[in-house]
Amino acid sequence: MEVRAPADRESGTPSVIRTGRFAGLGSGEELEARLRVIGAERYHDNHPFHKLMRDGVLTRGQLQAWALNRFYYQSRIPIKDSALMSRIVDADLRREWSQRVIDHDGTREGRGGLAKWLHLCERLGLPRERVLAEDGVLPATRFAVDAYVHFVRDRPLLEAIASSLTELFAPAIIGERTSAMLARYEFVDEDTLAYFTARLTQAPRDADFALDYVKRHATSPELRETVCKALVFKTDVLWAQLDALHFAYVDPRITPPGAFVPD
Amino acid sequence: MEVRAPADRESGTPSVIRTGRFAGLGSGEELEARLRVIGAERYHDNHPFHKLMRDGVLTRGQLQAWALNRFYYQSRIPIKDSALMSRIVDADLRREWSQRVIDHDGTREGRGGLAKWLHLCERLGLPRERVLAEDGVLPATRFAVDAYVHFVRDRPLLEAIASSLTELFAPAIIGERTSAMLARYEFVDEDTLAYFTARLTQAPRDADFALDYVKRHATSPELRETVCKALVFKTDVLWAQLDALHFAYVDPRITPPGAFVPD
Numbered sequence: 400m401e402v403r404a405p406a407d408r409e410s411g412t413p414s415v416i417r418t419g420r421f422a423g424l425g426s427g428e429e430l431e432a433r434l435r436v437i438g439a440e441r442y443h444d445n446h447p448f449h450k451l452m453r454d455g456v457l458t459r460g461q462l463q464a465w466a467l468n469r470f471y472y473q474s475r476i477p478i479k480d481s482a483l484m485s486r487i488v489d490a491d492l493r494r495e496w497s498q499r500v501i502d503h504d505g506t507r508e509g510r511g512g513l514a515k516w517l518h519l520c521e522r523l524g525l526p527r528e529r530v531l532a533e534d535g536v537l538p539a540t541r542f543a544v545d546a547y548v549h550f551v552r553d554r555p556l557l558e559a560i561a562s563s564l565t566e567l568f569a570p571a572i573i574g575e576r577t578s579a580m581l582a583r584y585e586f587v588d589e590d591t592l593a594y595f596t597a598r599l600t601q602a603p604r605d606a607d608f609a610l611d612y613v614k615r616h617a618t619s620p621e622l623r624e625t626v627c628k629a630l631v632f633k634t635d636v637l638w639a640q641l642d643a644l645h646f647a648y649v650d651p652r653i654t655p656p657g658a659f660v661p662d
Numbered sequence: 663m664e665v666r667a668p669a670d671r672e673s674g675t676p677s678v679i680r681t682g683r684f685a686g687l688g689s690g691e692e693l694e695a696r697l698r699v700i701g702a703e704r705y706h707d708n709h710p711f712h713k714l715m716r717d718g719v720l721t722r723g724q725l726q727a728w729a730l731n732r733f734y735y736q737s738r739i740p741i742k743d744s745a746l747m748s749r750i751v752d753a754d755l756r757r758e759w760s761q762r763v764i765d766h767d768g769t770r771e772g773r774g775g776l777a778k779w780l781h782l783c784e785r786l787g788l789p790r791e792r793v794l795a796e797d798g799v800l801p802a803t804r805f806a807v808d809a810y811v812h813f814v815r816d817r818p819l820l821e822a823i824a825s826s827l828t829e830l831f832a833p834a835i836i837g838e839r840t841s842a843m844l845a846r847y848e849f850v851d852e853d854t855l856a857y858f859t860a861r862l863t864q865a866p867r868d869a870d871f872a873l874d875y876v877k878r879h880a881t882s883p884e885l886r887e888t889v890c891k892a893l894v895f896k897t898d899v900l901w902a903q904l905d906a907l908h909f910a911y912v913d914p915r916i917t918p919p920g921a922f923v924p925d
Contacts, residue, residue, distance in 0.1 A: 441919045538898035539905060542805035549812055631920070635801035638918050639906075642802060645916065646909040653908065655901050656704045657894075 424623040427614030438568040441634035448641040453575045455583025460661025464648045466520045468540040470530050473516045475544045477503040482552040483559050515594035522591040535659030539643035547636045561613050561629035566606035687886040690877030704897035707835040711904040716838045718846030723924025727911045729783045731803040733793050736779045738807045740766040745815040746822050778857035785854040798922030802906035810899045824876050824892035829869035
């Protein structure tokens with residue numbers, strides 16, 4: 400049975416790690432429960448920047464900054480998935496994983512998640528060339544996203560796969576984001592948000608697969624703990640991106656040298 | 663002759679890159695002048711967090727957060743220098759570079775820059791074990807610092823060496839930092855700041871060596887531009903660390919899950 404204390408923000412140590420190193424990691428089911436606690440506590444739907452987006456109070460310029468920086472993240476997803484595939488010997492697993500790359504790259508030009516995200520950027524008023532040039536992306540975005548690519552390339556395969564598990568929590572945040580954007584911004588319509596519509600079916604499929612994989616392959620409390628730590632790492636990657644956006648574009652609006660400045 | 667426009671913050675593009683790709687990169691002397699412009703515009707002595715430190719208005723808790731996070735950076739310096747050495751075939755150059763590792767690690771336990779930094783942390787009231795455990799370090803600190811280690815490991819040797827050139831600008835910031843800390847904080851004395859005293863002679867020696875190296879080995883405008891970009895990258899690494907500290911501990915004080923919280 401899982402034993403948990405409430406989140407202890409004062410000590411800075413998340414409750415899930417405090418309460419005995421391997422407590423609640425005795426089985427795959429306990430692992431899943433722990434992963435869901437990590438998501439509830441650390442996923443970026445808890446971040447003030449997301450709450451501003453959900454509440455529809457971000458300006459067009461702030462949404463531009465978000466879309467521009469987030470495209471850098473999107474662009475690295477198929478790179479990290481390719482890095483992961485390059486480490487898989489089993490053809491079945493590699494084929495399964497390759498669907499993620501196809502989802503982002505599309506089966507031909509103009510299709511796929513990256514094209515849809517570029518479309519969103521353009522509807523927000525960002526020139527496509529600027530987005531593709533990664534011009535003005537916050538250094539902190541690059542550092543966080545690149546850390547994710549390096550993690551997937553360098554860490555054990557189990558952890559690399561586990562770091563994708565934030566997809567478990569994606570549908571809820573996508574729902575909040577799209578309904579707010581449709582309701583509040585006249586320049587946003589269903590077509591603009593096509594990326595998210597597709598993710599609503601892709602993310603749960605991917606998350607279910609990865610969750611099943613880590614439950615089957617993390618066969619000891621020690622391995623289950625590495626799975627949890629990989630998910631914590633990934634939530635940090637997402638959270639740090641919103642920190643940097645909030646700092647540069649919301650409060651206190653200290654924009655690093657060279658970063659995008661909205662009109 | 664070097665042609666420069668004033669910094670153009672509005673477009674977000676630094677002036678040094680805007681005015682023609684290779685303008686002012688026709689010689690080693692022009693390269694040096696350009697590097698000094700990059701330092702003047704982008705080094706972290708321009709950051710609001712440093713200005714608060716220089717003005718002596720940071721609280722002890724804020725200084726603790728700075729020292730704790732900065733120790734993570736310090737701890738990775740000899741790692742990145744070892745990574746750099748692992749890529750050098752020439753014994754003379756490797757021997758020269760090894761002095762940097764020795765400066766941080768010391769010739770025996772308790773000596774060296776890392777020990778001095780730990781001493782500073784302890785004088786600020788941080789338990790040594792906590793600092794060594796890297797407990798509560800901001801994820802953004804890890805991402806930025808790890809990006810530096812990866813850069814030095816993965817990029818061409820010329821760029822890896824060029825990324826150390828922020829040392830050119832270190833003596834001025836150290837002077838501002840130490841005089842402010844000695845004047846304003848009763849828990850800081852000369853002994854506490856021994857790390858910086860040592861760096862005042864080490865940094866110029868290292869910077870002169872690296873500057874001479876890049877001037878001799880960057881033999882075309884194209885290569886000189888890669889040197890400039892490496893320095894820009896490194897200024898981003900330093901700047902992003904202060905962004906994250908400012909955001910979490912000064913304004914608006916949104917501290918990421920798991921991060922250090924001062925008493």
